[in-house]
Amino acid sequence: MQRRDHSRRSTGALPECGLGLSSIEVRRRYGMYPHNGEHFDMPVIRTVVSDETYASLSRKQRKAGLLSISALFLTKCNETADDPEADKIVRRAFKLAACKPLGEEFRVQDLFPPATWEEFSKGARLRSGRIFKAETNAGQRGIRAVRTSGSNHQFYIRSNAHEQD
Structure with a gap:
């Protein structure tokens, strides 16, 4: 069972990233990994983008062979965990x-x-x-x-x- 606890939220344009994000929200996610039973507590970042930006990011994500747009963000920031x-x-x-x-x-x-x-x-x-x-x-x-x-x-x-x- 996963519980979510809203920790902070920031909205508005984020021009420094240049990705056309219209809002970003950070929450905490708590739960347990099903494969090993270990508990986790990690931040979850939610972004809101226009349809055009989403389509562009989706194309870039597929071209890079990544699983998700989140993986694209992490890769561009040199933060990939895998x-x-x-x-x-x-x-x-x-x-x-x-x-x-x-x-x-x-x-x-x-x-x-x-x-x-x-x-x-x-x-x-x-x-x-x-x-x-x-x-x-x-x-x-x-x-x-x-x-x-x-x-x-x-x-x-x-x-x-x-x-x-």
Whole structure:
């Protein structure tokens, strides 16, 4: 059960950010994480924007491959929380992928036990997939993308370093 307690509110144009925000509201959110039972108490920022600004931010968010406009804001401010976790996933994934037999298809999530994969935040899992794909596309790791499933999961194989399509 989550409780909200209004802590402060600020309204009006915020010209210093240049994002066309018409109001911003900060609240506190209390609750418990369902996956580990830990309690949290964190600020929640709510912004109000025009339809045009929302459409523009939404396009930028999708182009950046981010989950939300909030993630776009955090990325632009160099405050993303899932970058270190995503980097850790990618480092481990490349080590685990190196042990796969040549030619065997796998997804990044297949490299981890299901319980371990689910412990990672959704944002970090998605970001790690994008990073993994970008690094394999560079061709430096002996792993290449082979196909994408109907649910948009990328499959890879470990291949000989000299093997080309």
